[in-house]
Amino acid sequence: MTQQDCLILGGRAFTSRFILGSGKYSLDLIEAAVAKAGAQIITLALRRINQDGQDNILDYIPKGVTLLPNTSGARSAEESVRIARLAREIGCGDFVKIEVIRDTKYLLPDNGETLKATEILAKEGFIVLPYMYPDLNAARDMAQAGAAAIMPLGAPIGSNKGLSTKEFIQILIDEIDLPIIIDAGIGRPSQACEAMEMGAAGIMANTAIASAGDIPAMATAFRQAIEAGRTAYLAGLGPIQETGAAASSPLTGFLRD
Protein backbone atom coordinates (compact mmCIF):
# COMPACT_ATOMS: atom_id res chain seq x y z
CA MET A 1 0.00 0.00 0.00
CA THR A 2 1.35 3.42 -0.88
CA GLN A 3 1.96 5.92 1.88
CA GLN A 4 -0.70 8.61 2.17
CA ASP A 5 0.26 11.98 0.71
CA CYS A 6 -0.07 14.47 3.55
CA LEU A 7 0.56 18.15 4.14
CA ILE A 8 2.60 18.39 7.33
CA LEU A 9 2.29 21.57 9.36
CA GLY A 10 3.77 21.89 12.81
CA GLY A 11 4.04 18.12 13.11
CA ARG A 12 0.40 17.59 12.18
CA ALA A 13 -0.67 15.76 9.05
CA PHE A 14 -3.51 16.92 6.83
CA THR A 15 -4.83 14.95 3.88
CA SER A 16 -6.52 18.05 2.45
CA ARG A 17 -4.39 20.70 0.79
CA PHE A 18 -7.15 23.25 0.53
CA ILE A 19 -7.23 25.89 3.27
CA LEU A 20 -10.56 27.64 3.15
CA GLY A 21 -11.23 31.24 4.15
CA SER A 22 -14.32 32.14 6.13
CA GLY A 23 -14.72 35.84 5.37
CA LYS A 24 -16.79 37.69 2.83
CA TYR A 25 -19.73 35.27 2.72
CA SER A 26 -22.76 34.33 4.73
CA LEU A 27 -22.12 32.55 8.00
CA ASP A 28 -24.72 29.90 7.31
CA LEU A 29 -22.83 28.79 4.19
CA ILE A 30 -19.55 28.10 5.99
CA GLU A 31 -20.45 24.56 7.00
CA ALA A 32 -21.47 23.53 3.48
CA ALA A 33 -18.38 25.19 2.01
CA VAL A 34 -16.08 23.33 4.41
CA ALA A 35 -17.78 20.03 3.64
CA LYS A 36 -17.63 20.48 -0.15
CA ALA A 37 -14.06 21.76 0.00
CA GLY A 38 -13.06 18.78 2.12
CA ALA A 39 -11.08 21.38 4.05
CA GLN A 40 -9.42 20.39 7.31
CA ILE A 41 -8.10 23.88 8.02
CA ILE A 42 -10.13 27.07 7.97
CA THR A 43 -8.82 30.59 8.40
CA LEU A 44 -10.71 33.20 10.32
CA ALA A 45 -9.96 36.74 11.37
CA LEU A 46 -9.72 37.15 15.10
CA ARG A 47 -11.47 40.48 14.65
CA ARG A 48 -14.54 38.71 13.33
CA ILE A 49 -14.89 36.65 16.49
CA ASN A 50 -17.74 38.06 18.56
CA GLN A 51 -17.33 36.09 21.75
CA ASP A 52 -20.53 35.62 23.71
CA GLY A 53 -22.24 37.74 21.09
CA GLN A 54 -24.58 37.43 18.16
CA ASP A 55 -23.34 35.70 15.01
CA ASN A 56 -20.04 34.59 16.47
CA ILE A 57 -18.19 33.14 13.48
CA LEU A 58 -16.72 30.39 15.69
CA ASP A 59 -20.20 28.94 16.18
CA TYR A 60 -20.48 28.35 12.44
CA ILE A 61 -17.27 26.41 11.97
CA PRO A 62 -17.77 22.64 12.06
CA LYS A 63 -16.10 20.77 14.91
CA GLY A 64 -12.92 18.90 14.07
CA VAL A 65 -11.69 21.51 11.62
CA THR A 66 -8.36 23.06 12.57
CA LEU A 67 -8.61 26.81 13.10
CA LEU A 68 -6.02 29.03 11.51
CA PRO A 69 -6.67 32.45 13.05
CA ASN A 70 -5.12 35.33 11.14
CA THR A 71 -3.87 38.58 12.54
CA SER A 72 -5.62 40.86 10.06
CA GLY A 73 -5.89 44.36 11.41
CA ALA A 74 -2.28 44.30 12.58
CA ARG A 75 -0.11 47.12 11.22
CA SER A 76 3.10 46.05 12.93
CA ALA A 77 4.87 42.97 14.27
CA GLU A 78 3.94 44.02 17.78
CA GLU A 79 0.22 44.25 16.96
CA SER A 80 0.20 40.90 15.21
CA VAL A 81 1.90 39.29 18.20
CA ARG A 82 -0.77 40.70 20.49
CA ILE A 83 -3.56 39.47 18.22
CA ALA A 84 -1.99 36.01 17.99
CA ARG A 85 -1.78 35.73 21.76
CA LEU A 86 -5.40 36.85 22.09
CA ALA A 87 -6.44 34.17 19.62
CA ARG A 88 -4.67 31.50 21.63
CA GLU A 89 -6.17 32.77 24.87
CA ILE A 90 -9.72 32.44 23.60
CA GLY A 91 -9.13 28.88 22.50
CA CYS A 92 -8.25 29.09 18.80
CA GLY A 93 -5.28 26.76 19.22
CA ASP A 94 -1.60 27.15 18.31
CA PHE A 95 -1.85 27.82 14.61
CA VAL A 96 -1.54 31.40 13.46
CA LYS A 97 -1.35 33.02 10.07
CA ILE A 98 0.58 36.24 10.38
CA GLU A 99 -0.81 39.14 8.43
CA VAL A 100 0.85 42.50 8.88
CA ILE A 101 -0.52 45.13 6.56
CA ARG A 102 0.44 48.76 6.47
CA ASP A 103 -1.47 49.71 3.37
CA THR A 104 -5.24 49.86 3.44
CA LYS A 105 -5.52 50.29 -0.32
CA TYR A 106 -3.77 47.22 -1.75
CA LEU A 107 -3.47 45.23 1.49
CA LEU A 108 0.02 44.06 0.60
CA PRO A 109 1.89 42.28 3.41
CA ASP A 110 4.92 43.86 5.04
CA ASN A 111 7.68 41.24 4.92
CA GLY A 112 9.95 42.99 7.42
CA GLU A 113 7.37 43.19 10.17
CA THR A 114 6.07 39.72 9.32
CA LEU A 115 9.54 38.29 9.84
CA LYS A 116 9.82 39.92 13.26
CA ALA A 117 6.45 38.52 14.31
CA THR A 118 7.37 35.06 12.99
CA GLU A 119 10.45 35.03 15.14
CA ILE A 120 8.62 36.03 18.32
CA LEU A 121 5.62 33.73 17.86
CA ALA A 122 7.64 30.69 16.82
CA LYS A 123 9.61 31.03 20.04
CA GLU A 124 6.34 31.09 21.97
CA GLY A 125 5.37 27.75 20.50
CA PHE A 126 2.96 28.89 17.84
CA ILE A 127 2.73 27.07 14.52
CA VAL A 128 3.45 30.11 12.41
CA LEU A 129 2.33 30.55 8.81
CA PRO A 130 3.51 33.92 7.53
CA TYR A 131 1.56 35.54 4.69
CA MET A 132 4.17 37.30 2.59
CA TYR A 133 5.20 38.91 -0.65
CA PRO A 134 7.15 36.19 -2.53
CA ASP A 135 10.71 37.24 -1.89
CA LEU A 136 13.35 34.54 -1.57
CA ASN A 137 15.47 36.33 1.01
CA ALA A 138 12.51 37.07 3.23
CA ALA A 139 11.23 33.50 2.89
CA ARG A 140 14.62 32.10 3.91
CA ASP A 141 14.68 34.37 6.94
CA MET A 142 11.15 33.34 7.91
CA ALA A 143 12.07 29.68 7.56
CA GLN A 144 15.13 30.31 9.72
CA ALA A 145 12.95 32.11 12.27
CA GLY A 146 10.79 29.04 12.75
CA ALA A 147 7.91 29.33 10.29
CA ALA A 148 5.97 26.09 9.72
CA ALA A 149 5.17 27.01 6.11
CA ILE A 150 5.47 30.00 3.83
CA MET A 151 2.36 31.63 2.38
CA PRO A 152 3.28 33.82 -0.59
CA LEU A 153 0.62 35.78 -2.43
CA GLY A 154 -0.26 34.82 -5.99
CA ALA A 155 -1.72 38.23 -6.76
CA PRO A 156 -3.13 41.15 -4.78
CA ILE A 157 -5.65 39.85 -2.26
CA GLY A 158 -9.23 39.71 -3.45
CA SER A 159 -8.18 40.32 -7.05
CA ASN A 160 -8.92 36.80 -8.36
CA LYS A 161 -6.06 37.41 -10.82
CA GLY A 162 -4.26 34.13 -10.26
CA LEU A 163 -0.53 33.58 -10.32
CA SER A 164 0.81 37.05 -11.14
CA THR A 165 3.89 36.21 -9.08
CA LYS A 166 4.41 32.80 -10.66
CA GLU A 167 8.17 33.07 -11.36
CA PHE A 168 8.91 34.09 -7.80
CA ILE A 169 6.68 31.45 -6.29
CA GLN A 170 8.47 28.79 -8.35
CA ILE A 171 11.75 29.99 -6.85
CA LEU A 172 10.34 29.62 -3.33
CA ILE A 173 9.06 26.14 -4.14
CA ASP A 174 12.48 25.16 -5.49
CA GLU A 175 14.57 26.71 -2.74
CA ILE A 176 12.66 26.59 0.55
CA ASP A 177 12.41 23.33 2.47
CA LEU A 178 9.00 24.16 3.90
CA PRO A 179 5.52 23.76 2.46
CA ILE A 180 4.72 26.69 0.16
CA ILE A 181 1.02 27.48 0.39
CA ILE A 182 -0.32 29.99 -2.11
CA ASP A 183 -2.42 32.55 -0.34
CA ALA A 184 -4.34 35.40 -1.98
CA GLY A 185 -5.13 36.13 -5.57
CA ILE A 186 -6.15 32.65 -6.70
CA GLY A 187 -9.43 33.28 -8.49
CA ARG A 188 -10.17 30.12 -10.47
CA PRO A 189 -9.85 26.40 -9.97
CA SER A 190 -7.55 26.25 -13.00
CA GLN A 191 -5.13 28.66 -11.30
CA ALA A 192 -5.18 26.58 -8.12
CA CYS A 193 -4.48 23.50 -10.23
CA GLU A 194 -1.58 25.21 -11.97
CA ALA A 195 -0.02 26.23 -8.65
CA MET A 196 -0.29 22.66 -7.39
CA GLU A 197 1.30 21.33 -10.59
CA MET A 198 4.21 23.68 -9.91
CA GLY A 199 4.75 21.99 -6.57
CA ALA A 200 2.86 24.22 -4.19
CA ALA A 201 1.96 22.32 -1.04
CA GLY A 202 -1.48 23.83 -0.70
CA ILE A 203 -3.87 26.60 -1.65
CA MET A 204 -5.62 29.08 0.56
CA ALA A 205 -8.66 30.71 -1.07
CA ASN A 206 -11.46 32.91 0.12
CA THR A 207 -12.66 35.56 -2.33
CA ALA A 208 -12.78 33.11 -5.23
CA ILE A 209 -15.24 31.00 -3.28
CA ALA A 210 -17.05 33.86 -1.55
CA SER A 211 -17.68 35.76 -4.78
CA ALA A 212 -18.92 32.73 -6.71
CA GLY A 213 -22.54 32.38 -7.70
CA ASP A 214 -22.84 29.03 -5.90
CA ILE A 215 -20.44 28.93 -2.98
CA PRO A 216 -20.57 25.20 -2.07
CA ALA A 217 -20.29 24.24 -5.76
CA MET A 218 -17.21 26.43 -6.20
CA ALA A 219 -15.70 24.87 -3.07
CA THR A 220 -16.15 21.48 -4.76
CA ALA A 221 -14.50 22.73 -7.95
CA PHE A 222 -11.48 24.00 -6.04
CA ARG A 223 -11.10 20.74 -4.14
CA GLN A 224 -11.09 18.81 -7.40
CA ALA A 225 -8.64 21.20 -9.05
CA ILE A 226 -6.24 21.08 -6.10
CA GLU A 227 -6.36 17.29 -6.04
CA ALA A 228 -5.80 17.12 -9.80
CA GLY A 229 -2.84 19.50 -9.62
CA ARG A 230 -1.30 17.58 -6.74
CA THR A 231 -1.68 14.26 -8.54
CA ALA A 232 -0.11 15.74 -11.67
CA TYR A 233 2.81 17.09 -9.67
CA LEU A 234 3.42 13.73 -8.02
CA ALA A 235 3.08 11.96 -11.37
CA GLY A 236 5.76 14.19 -12.88
CA LEU A 237 4.72 16.42 -15.76
CA GLY A 238 5.96 15.57 -19.23
CA PRO A 239 8.36 18.11 -20.71
CA ILE A 240 6.94 20.87 -22.89
CA GLN A 241 8.25 20.90 -26.45
CA GLU A 242 9.18 24.58 -26.66
CA THR A 243 10.12 24.92 -30.36
CA GLY A 244 8.21 22.24 -32.14
CA ALA A 245 9.77 18.99 -33.30
CA ALA A 246 13.31 17.97 -32.37
CA ALA A 247 15.92 18.88 -34.99
CA SER A 248 16.56 16.02 -37.46
CA SER A 249 20.33 16.71 -37.83
CA PRO A 250 21.66 16.75 -34.30
CA LEU A 251 24.16 19.45 -33.53
CA THR A 252 26.35 16.91 -31.81
CA GLY A 253 26.36 14.51 -34.77
CA PHE A 254 30.00 15.29 -35.55
CA LEU A 255 31.29 13.48 -32.50
CA ARG A 256 33.37 10.28 -33.10
CA ASP A 257 34.71 7.61 -30.73
Add this chain to the structure above:
Amino acid sequence: MTPKTDPMAYLPDMEIIPSTMLDEVLQARSAYHPEACTAAQVRQALQKTHLRPEDFSALLSPAAAPFLEQMAHESQRVTRRQFGNSIQVFTPLYLANHCENHCIYCGFNSHNPIQRARLDSGEIEAEMKAIAATGLREILLLTGESRAMSDLAYIGKACQIARRHFKVVGLEVYPMNVEGYAHLHECGADYVTVFQETYNPDRYGTLHLAGPKRVFPYRFYAQERAILGGMRGVGFAALLGLDDFRKDAFSAGLHAYLLQRKYPQAEVALSCPRLRPIINNDKINAKDVHEAQLLQCILAYRLFLPFANITISTREEARFRDNAIKLGASKISAGVSVGIGGHQAEAKGDEQFEIADTRSVQEIYAAILGQGLQPVMSDYVYV
Protein backbone atom coordinates in the same frame (compact mmCIF):
# COMPACT_ATOMS: atom_id res chain seq x y z
CA MET B 1 -22.96 94.10 14.48
CA THR B 2 -19.42 92.86 15.04
CA PRO B 3 -17.48 92.07 11.89
CA LYS B 4 -17.01 88.37 11.32
CA THR B 5 -13.62 86.77 11.82
CA ASP B 6 -11.62 85.34 8.93
CA PRO B 7 -12.61 81.66 8.61
CA MET B 8 -9.14 80.85 7.28
CA ALA B 9 -7.37 82.19 10.41
CA TYR B 10 -6.52 79.83 13.28
CA LEU B 11 -7.46 80.72 16.84
CA PRO B 12 -4.90 80.55 19.64
CA ASP B 13 -4.50 76.99 21.03
CA MET B 14 -5.31 75.49 17.65
CA GLU B 15 -2.41 73.28 16.62
CA ILE B 16 -0.99 73.84 13.13
CA ILE B 17 0.55 70.76 11.53
CA PRO B 18 2.90 70.88 8.55
CA SER B 19 0.79 69.79 5.61
CA THR B 20 -0.12 70.97 2.14
CA MET B 21 -3.24 68.89 1.78
CA LEU B 22 -5.63 71.82 2.16
CA ASP B 23 -4.02 73.69 -0.72
CA GLU B 24 -4.05 70.57 -2.87
CA VAL B 25 -7.75 69.97 -2.27
CA LEU B 26 -8.76 73.60 -2.76
CA GLN B 27 -6.72 73.91 -5.96
CA ALA B 28 -8.23 70.74 -7.39
CA ARG B 29 -11.67 71.97 -6.38
CA SER B 30 -11.16 75.28 -8.20
CA ALA B 31 -9.92 73.50 -11.29
CA TYR B 32 -12.90 71.13 -11.35
CA HIS B 33 -15.72 72.26 -13.64
CA PRO B 34 -18.36 69.55 -13.55
CA GLU B 35 -20.17 70.90 -16.60
CA ALA B 36 -17.01 70.58 -18.71
CA CYS B 37 -16.68 66.81 -18.28
CA THR B 38 -17.62 64.68 -21.29
CA ALA B 39 -19.23 61.29 -21.85
CA ALA B 40 -15.92 60.08 -23.26
CA GLN B 41 -14.20 60.86 -19.96
CA VAL B 42 -16.92 58.98 -18.08
CA ARG B 43 -16.53 55.94 -20.36
CA GLN B 44 -12.78 56.00 -19.87
CA ALA B 45 -13.18 56.18 -16.08
CA LEU B 46 -15.53 53.21 -16.10
CA GLN B 47 -12.92 51.08 -17.83
CA LYS B 48 -10.19 51.61 -15.28
CA THR B 49 -9.35 49.39 -12.33
CA HIS B 50 -7.55 52.12 -10.39
CA LEU B 51 -9.19 55.49 -10.82
CA ARG B 52 -7.34 58.77 -10.71
CA PRO B 53 -8.87 61.96 -9.29
CA GLU B 54 -9.75 63.14 -12.80
CA ASP B 55 -11.72 59.94 -13.37
CA PHE B 56 -13.54 60.51 -10.10
CA SER B 57 -14.45 64.04 -11.15
CA ALA B 58 -15.93 62.74 -14.40
CA LEU B 59 -18.08 60.21 -12.55
CA LEU B 60 -19.48 62.99 -10.35
CA SER B 61 -20.28 65.24 -13.31
CA PRO B 62 -23.61 65.74 -15.11
CA ALA B 63 -22.08 63.83 -18.05
CA ALA B 64 -22.18 60.66 -15.91
CA ALA B 65 -25.94 60.85 -15.27
CA PRO B 66 -26.83 58.70 -18.32
CA PHE B 67 -24.32 56.10 -17.05
CA LEU B 68 -25.90 55.73 -13.61
CA GLU B 69 -27.10 52.18 -14.24
CA GLN B 70 -23.67 51.11 -15.53
CA MET B 71 -22.00 52.81 -12.56
CA ALA B 72 -24.34 50.92 -10.23
CA HIS B 73 -23.37 47.58 -11.77
CA GLU B 74 -19.67 48.39 -11.62
CA SER B 75 -19.90 49.71 -8.06
CA GLN B 76 -21.79 46.63 -6.91
CA ARG B 77 -19.09 44.39 -8.41
CA VAL B 78 -16.29 46.37 -6.78
CA THR B 79 -18.07 46.42 -3.42
CA ARG B 80 -18.64 42.66 -3.36
CA ARG B 81 -15.05 42.01 -4.41
CA GLN B 82 -13.72 44.20 -1.62
CA PHE B 83 -16.15 43.43 1.21
CA GLY B 84 -17.78 40.18 0.11
CA ASN B 85 -21.37 40.31 1.31
CA SER B 86 -20.49 41.82 4.69
CA ILE B 87 -22.35 44.90 5.88
CA GLN B 88 -21.16 46.49 9.10
CA VAL B 89 -23.82 47.62 11.53
CA PHE B 90 -23.45 50.27 14.23
CA THR B 91 -25.40 52.92 16.08
CA PRO B 92 -24.64 56.48 17.14
CA LEU B 93 -25.08 57.63 20.73
CA TYR B 94 -25.49 61.35 21.25
CA LEU B 95 -23.93 62.22 24.61
CA ALA B 96 -24.67 65.95 24.64
CA ASN B 97 -26.13 68.67 22.45
CA HIS B 98 -24.57 71.75 23.99
CA CYS B 99 -22.84 73.73 21.28
CA GLU B 100 -20.82 76.91 21.01
CA ASN B 101 -21.04 77.23 17.24
CA HIS B 102 -23.52 79.09 15.14
CA CYS B 103 -24.04 76.97 12.04
CA ILE B 104 -27.25 78.07 10.42
CA TYR B 105 -28.38 74.65 9.12
CA CYS B 106 -27.82 72.62 12.30
CA GLY B 107 -30.39 71.88 15.01
CA PHE B 108 -27.74 72.04 17.72
CA ASN B 109 -26.58 75.57 16.84
CA SER B 110 -26.16 77.78 19.86
CA HIS B 111 -28.89 80.21 18.74
CA ASN B 112 -31.54 77.53 18.32
CA PRO B 113 -33.86 77.36 21.36
CA ILE B 114 -33.92 73.61 21.92
CA GLN B 115 -33.88 71.42 25.01
CA ARG B 116 -30.18 71.05 25.92
CA ALA B 117 -28.85 68.11 27.84
CA ARG B 118 -25.79 66.03 28.61
CA LEU B 119 -25.72 62.43 29.77
CA ASP B 120 -23.85 61.73 33.00
CA SER B 121 -21.71 58.62 33.50
CA GLY B 122 -24.58 56.60 34.92
CA GLU B 123 -26.83 57.52 32.03
CA ILE B 124 -24.09 56.72 29.50
CA GLU B 125 -23.62 53.32 31.07
CA ALA B 126 -27.37 52.62 31.03
CA GLU B 127 -27.72 53.74 27.41
CA MET B 128 -24.77 51.62 26.34
CA LYS B 129 -26.07 48.55 28.14
CA ALA B 130 -29.39 48.94 26.35
CA ILE B 131 -27.62 49.33 22.99
CA ALA B 132 -25.29 46.39 23.60
CA ALA B 133 -28.30 44.23 24.46
CA THR B 134 -29.52 44.66 20.88
CA GLY B 135 -26.41 42.76 19.70
CA LEU B 136 -24.46 45.76 18.40
CA ARG B 137 -20.70 45.79 18.99
CA GLU B 138 -19.81 49.09 17.35
CA ILE B 139 -20.77 52.48 18.68
CA LEU B 140 -20.25 56.02 17.45
CA LEU B 141 -20.13 58.65 20.19
CA LEU B 142 -21.29 62.15 19.33
CA THR B 143 -21.46 65.46 21.12
CA GLY B 144 -22.37 68.97 20.15
CA GLU B 145 -19.30 71.12 19.82
CA SER B 146 -18.90 72.52 23.30
CA ARG B 147 -15.45 72.30 24.78
CA ALA B 148 -16.89 73.59 28.05
CA MET B 149 -19.85 71.23 28.42
CA SER B 150 -18.23 68.20 26.78
CA ASP B 151 -14.59 68.54 27.63
CA LEU B 152 -11.85 66.06 26.82
CA ALA B 153 -12.11 64.33 30.20
CA TYR B 154 -15.86 63.84 29.72
CA ILE B 155 -15.43 62.34 26.24
CA GLY B 156 -12.53 60.20 27.46
CA LYS B 157 -14.66 58.81 30.27
CA ALA B 158 -17.41 57.99 27.77
CA CYS B 159 -14.85 56.13 25.61
CA GLN B 160 -13.71 54.08 28.59
CA ILE B 161 -17.28 53.10 29.42
CA ALA B 162 -17.88 52.31 25.74
CA ARG B 163 -14.86 50.00 25.61
CA ARG B 164 -16.46 47.83 28.27
CA HIS B 165 -19.58 47.29 26.18
CA PHE B 166 -18.35 47.49 22.58
CA LYS B 167 -15.49 46.31 20.41
CA VAL B 168 -15.38 49.37 18.19
CA VAL B 169 -15.60 52.93 19.46
CA GLY B 170 -15.83 55.79 16.99
CA LEU B 171 -16.03 59.50 17.65
CA GLU B 172 -17.81 62.37 16.01
CA VAL B 173 -16.93 65.28 18.23
CA TYR B 174 -15.31 68.70 17.84
CA PRO B 175 -11.85 68.80 16.20
CA MET B 176 -8.97 68.80 18.64
CA ASN B 177 -5.18 68.84 18.76
CA VAL B 178 -3.04 65.72 18.26
CA GLU B 179 -2.64 65.34 22.03
CA GLY B 180 -6.42 65.24 22.50
CA TYR B 181 -6.78 62.49 19.92
CA ALA B 182 -3.92 60.55 21.50
CA HIS B 183 -5.71 60.70 24.86
CA LEU B 184 -9.02 59.51 23.41
CA HIS B 185 -7.23 56.72 21.55
CA GLU B 186 -5.80 55.56 24.86
CA CYS B 187 -9.29 55.67 26.31
CA GLY B 188 -10.38 53.15 23.67
CA ALA B 189 -11.48 55.12 20.62
CA ASP B 190 -9.98 54.25 17.24
CA TYR B 191 -12.04 56.07 14.62
CA VAL B 192 -12.64 59.78 14.17
CA THR B 193 -15.13 61.28 11.78
CA VAL B 194 -15.28 64.97 11.00
CA PHE B 195 -17.64 66.39 8.40
CA GLN B 196 -16.12 69.37 6.60
CA GLU B 197 -19.71 70.25 5.57
CA THR B 198 -18.61 72.29 2.53
CA TYR B 199 -15.14 72.58 1.03
CA ASN B 200 -15.88 76.04 -0.35
CA PRO B 201 -14.21 78.37 2.18
CA ASP B 202 -16.35 81.37 1.18
CA ARG B 203 -19.58 79.48 1.50
CA TYR B 204 -18.25 77.89 4.70
CA GLY B 205 -17.82 81.35 6.18
CA THR B 206 -21.43 82.31 5.42
CA LEU B 207 -22.80 79.14 7.05
CA HIS B 208 -20.62 78.94 10.16
CA LEU B 209 -21.07 82.35 11.66
CA ALA B 210 -19.40 81.96 15.03
CA GLY B 211 -17.55 79.55 17.29
CA PRO B 212 -14.38 77.50 16.74
CA LYS B 213 -16.04 75.59 13.93
CA ARG B 214 -15.81 78.79 11.89
CA VAL B 215 -12.09 78.05 11.45
CA PHE B 216 -12.00 76.15 8.17
CA PRO B 217 -8.38 74.89 8.10
CA TYR B 218 -8.41 73.61 11.68
CA ARG B 219 -11.43 71.48 10.85
CA PHE B 220 -9.88 70.36 7.56
CA TYR B 221 -6.77 69.00 9.24
CA ALA B 222 -8.67 67.17 12.02
CA GLN B 223 -8.34 63.78 10.33
CA GLU B 224 -4.62 64.20 9.86
CA ARG B 225 -4.19 65.16 13.51
CA ALA B 226 -6.30 62.15 14.53
CA ILE B 227 -3.99 59.80 12.61
CA LEU B 228 -0.96 61.49 14.14
CA GLY B 229 -2.63 60.92 17.53
CA GLY B 230 -2.68 57.17 16.85
CA MET B 231 -6.23 56.63 15.59
CA ARG B 232 -6.69 53.70 13.21
CA GLY B 233 -9.16 55.31 10.87
CA VAL B 234 -10.83 58.54 9.90
CA GLY B 235 -14.09 59.50 8.25
CA PHE B 236 -14.86 62.32 5.84
CA ALA B 237 -18.00 63.96 4.52
CA ALA B 238 -19.43 66.91 2.75
CA LEU B 239 -22.97 67.76 3.78
CA LEU B 240 -24.55 67.64 0.35
CA GLY B 241 -26.79 70.56 -0.48
CA LEU B 242 -24.84 73.35 1.22
CA ASP B 243 -22.90 74.29 -1.92
CA ASP B 244 -22.26 72.77 -5.36
CA PHE B 245 -22.64 69.15 -4.29
CA ARG B 246 -20.48 67.80 -7.13
CA LYS B 247 -17.53 69.96 -6.16
CA ASP B 248 -18.06 69.16 -2.48
CA ALA B 249 -18.30 65.41 -3.04
CA PHE B 250 -15.19 65.63 -5.23
CA SER B 251 -13.33 67.50 -2.49
CA ALA B 252 -14.35 65.06 0.25
CA GLY B 253 -13.30 62.06 -1.84
CA LEU B 254 -10.02 63.71 -2.79
CA HIS B 255 -9.38 64.61 0.86
CA ALA B 256 -9.75 60.93 1.83
CA TYR B 257 -7.64 59.81 -1.14
CA LEU B 258 -4.76 62.18 -0.33
CA LEU B 259 -4.80 61.28 3.35
CA GLN B 260 -4.54 57.56 2.61
CA ARG B 261 -1.66 58.23 0.21
CA LYS B 262 0.16 60.15 2.89
CA TYR B 263 -0.69 57.66 5.66
CA PRO B 264 -1.07 54.33 3.85
CA GLN B 265 -1.91 52.48 7.06
CA ALA B 266 -4.94 54.68 7.76
CA GLU B 267 -8.41 53.31 7.17
CA VAL B 268 -10.57 55.90 5.46
CA ALA B 269 -14.33 56.14 5.37
CA LEU B 270 -16.91 58.38 3.74
CA SER B 271 -20.39 59.39 4.73
CA CYS B 272 -22.92 60.82 2.31
CA PRO B 273 -25.23 63.08 4.30
CA ARG B 274 -27.79 65.33 2.64
CA LEU B 275 -29.26 68.36 4.36
CA ARG B 276 -32.30 67.60 6.49
CA PRO B 277 -34.98 69.73 8.21
CA ILE B 278 -34.22 70.70 11.84
CA ILE B 279 -36.31 71.77 14.84
CA ASN B 280 -37.52 75.34 14.28
CA ASN B 281 -36.69 75.20 10.58
CA ASP B 282 -38.50 72.62 8.50
CA LYS B 283 -37.65 74.45 5.27
CA ILE B 284 -34.07 73.20 5.16
CA ASN B 285 -33.59 70.65 2.41
CA ALA B 286 -30.98 69.36 0.03
CA LYS B 287 -32.32 71.36 -2.95
CA ASP B 288 -30.77 69.93 -6.12
CA VAL B 289 -29.42 66.75 -4.52
CA HIS B 290 -32.17 64.30 -5.37
CA GLU B 291 -31.88 60.56 -4.84
CA ALA B 292 -30.31 60.05 -8.28
CA GLN B 293 -27.59 62.60 -7.52
CA LEU B 294 -26.99 61.16 -4.05
CA LEU B 295 -26.63 57.69 -5.50
CA GLN B 296 -24.26 59.04 -8.16
CA CYS B 297 -22.05 60.41 -5.37
CA ILE B 298 -22.08 57.08 -3.48
CA LEU B 299 -21.21 55.12 -6.63
CA ALA B 300 -18.44 57.55 -7.60
CA TYR B 301 -16.98 57.35 -4.08
CA ARG B 302 -17.02 53.54 -4.28
CA LEU B 303 -15.36 53.37 -7.70
CA PHE B 304 -12.71 55.90 -6.73
CA LEU B 305 -11.98 54.42 -3.28
CA PRO B 306 -12.86 50.69 -3.45
CA PHE B 307 -11.28 50.07 -0.05
CA ALA B 308 -13.08 52.82 1.89
CA ASN B 309 -16.01 52.16 4.16
CA ILE B 310 -19.06 54.07 2.97
CA THR B 311 -21.76 54.73 5.53
CA ILE B 312 -25.36 55.32 4.61
CA SER B 313 -27.17 57.73 6.93
CA THR B 314 -30.58 57.48 8.62
CA ARG B 315 -31.26 60.79 6.95
CA GLU B 316 -32.38 58.59 4.05
CA GLU B 317 -35.44 56.42 3.82
CA ALA B 318 -35.35 52.66 4.37
CA ARG B 319 -35.95 51.97 0.66
CA PHE B 320 -32.94 54.03 -0.39
CA ARG B 321 -30.68 52.64 2.33
CA ASP B 322 -31.56 49.02 1.60
CA ASN B 323 -30.58 49.56 -2.03
CA ALA B 324 -27.48 51.57 -1.19
CA ILE B 325 -25.97 48.65 0.73
CA LYS B 326 -26.49 46.45 -2.31
CA LEU B 327 -24.72 48.88 -4.62
CA GLY B 328 -21.86 50.56 -2.76
CA ALA B 329 -22.36 51.38 0.90
CA SER B 330 -20.62 48.98 3.28
CA LYS B 331 -21.87 50.24 6.61
CA ILE B 332 -25.28 51.13 8.00
CA SER B 333 -26.57 52.56 11.26
CA ALA B 334 -29.49 50.93 13.01
CA GLY B 335 -31.78 51.67 15.95
CA VAL B 336 -30.87 55.33 15.70
CA SER B 337 -31.86 58.10 18.10
CA VAL B 338 -30.36 61.51 17.31
CA GLY B 339 -31.68 63.07 20.52
CA ILE B 340 -29.67 62.96 23.75
CA GLY B 341 -30.13 59.45 25.10
CA GLY B 342 -33.29 57.71 23.98
CA HIS B 343 -32.10 54.10 23.86
CA GLN B 344 -32.82 53.15 27.43
CA ALA B 345 -34.95 56.08 28.62
CA GLU B 346 -36.82 58.93 26.94
CA ALA B 347 -34.42 61.30 25.18
CA LYS B 348 -33.61 64.15 27.55
CA GLY B 349 -32.41 66.57 24.89
CA ASP B 350 -33.64 67.49 21.41
CA GLU B 351 -32.29 66.01 18.20
CA GLN B 352 -29.80 67.37 15.65
CA PHE B 353 -31.92 66.72 12.56
CA GLU B 354 -34.89 64.63 11.47
CA ILE B 355 -34.18 61.02 10.63
CA ALA B 356 -36.02 59.17 7.88
CA ASP B 357 -35.28 55.55 8.81
CA THR B 358 -36.45 54.72 12.31
CA ARG B 359 -36.04 50.94 12.09
CA SER B 360 -34.72 49.01 15.07
CA VAL B 361 -31.49 46.99 15.05
CA GLN B 362 -33.52 43.79 14.60
CA GLU B 363 -35.40 45.23 11.64
CA ILE B 364 -32.25 46.44 9.91
CA TYR B 365 -30.55 43.12 10.65
CA ALA B 366 -33.43 41.26 9.01
CA ALA B 367 -33.44 43.65 6.05
CA ILE B 368 -29.71 43.02 5.42
CA LEU B 369 -30.18 39.26 5.58
CA GLY B 370 -33.19 39.60 3.30
CA GLN B 371 -30.92 41.05 0.61
CA GLY B 372 -28.63 38.03 0.80
CA LEU B 373 -26.04 40.09 2.66
CA GLN B 374 -24.35 39.27 5.98
CA PRO B 375 -24.71 41.75 8.86
CA VAL B 376 -21.35 42.02 10.64
CA MET B 377 -21.35 43.26 14.21
CA SER B 378 -17.63 42.91 14.77
CA ASP B 379 -14.79 43.24 12.30
CA TYR B 380 -12.19 44.82 14.48
CA VAL B 381 -9.78 44.24 17.27
CA TYR B 382 -8.34 47.03 19.43
CA VAL B 383 -4.58 46.55 19.71
